[in-house]
Amino acid sequence: MIQSVAFIGLGAMGYRMAAHLPKHFEQVLVWNRNFAKAKQHAAMYGTQAVSLQDAVQADVIFSCLPTSADVEQLLADLQLKSGSIWVDCTSGVPESAKKLAQQLKKDGVYFLDAPVSGQTIGAEKGTLTVMIGGDAAAFQKALPAIQAFGGLIKHVGESGAGFAVKAVNNMLMAVNLCAVAEGFTTLKAHGVELSEALDCINASSGKSMVTETIFPQRVLTREFPVTFALPLLAKDTGIALDLAREAKLATPVLATARNMIQAANASSDNVVDFSSAVKMYESWSKITLE
Structure with a gap:
């Protein structure tokens, strides 16, 4: 069972995607580089604006950043909880997904590359298409959280396949x-x-x-x-x-x-x-x- 969910990166897509999570989970943590945006999200949707290190202690962690390089840089200095699943909704680079999946697996953490399609209107309506690469068992565990903003959700292969x-x-x-x-x-x-x-x-x-x-x-x-x-x-x-x-x-x-x-x-x-x-x-x- 997923007890807590976090969302990192509250841009045009992430802000709207994260808004659906409190409808399904009691503890939803949000973080953004511009932390005022995280506080605004918390006030609007009932999420909790927390530090980055606190956010990554969730069971399922979503990220939605501009590039894979941003995700790699973010992960470089973080300590994640063993057994957690990082679901990266960035439109990223397949090789980066493969590298991060191998890197995080050493700490007992699963990494799924899960980019989305449907633009901001799809994010607002919770009808995004989500194409996911990575461990099939981790995908099944994270699926209830992904369904909060996804319409069509497909596991398309191993790490990198989603990207x-x-x-x-x-x-x-x-x-x-x-x-x-x-x-x-x-x-x-x-x-x-x-x-x-x-x-x-x-x-x-x-x-x-x-x-x-x-x-x-x-x-x-x-x-x-x-x-x-x-x-x-x-x-x-x-x-x-x-x-x-x-x-x-x-x-x-x-x-x-x-x-x-x-x-x-x-x-x-x-x-x-x-x-x-x-x-x-x-x-x-x-x-x-x-």
């Missing part, structure tokens, strides 16, 4: 984003009404999440709300391409998409939403997608 699935998923979304940006630029150059074309495509074989939600809700409206930052997509496409290279695979489409997302990120002055990558195409063509 791999997330990276490839985000790479495929990047491929779609680039393709749709180019396709719709072509359509507008020929005088096509984009909103009407979008309806046709979404009832045809060319539809995807990009055409169904991202373009109509973010691009054509020119709103570009920041729910998943472009630098994070750039990171994930790099992880996916590294996986392909490690397997010595030829992936020209993935490589091109990764280069486009990296270029779009490099040309952005501030942290912007991933959908803002289409602005790079607009700057090249002088055609605005609206």
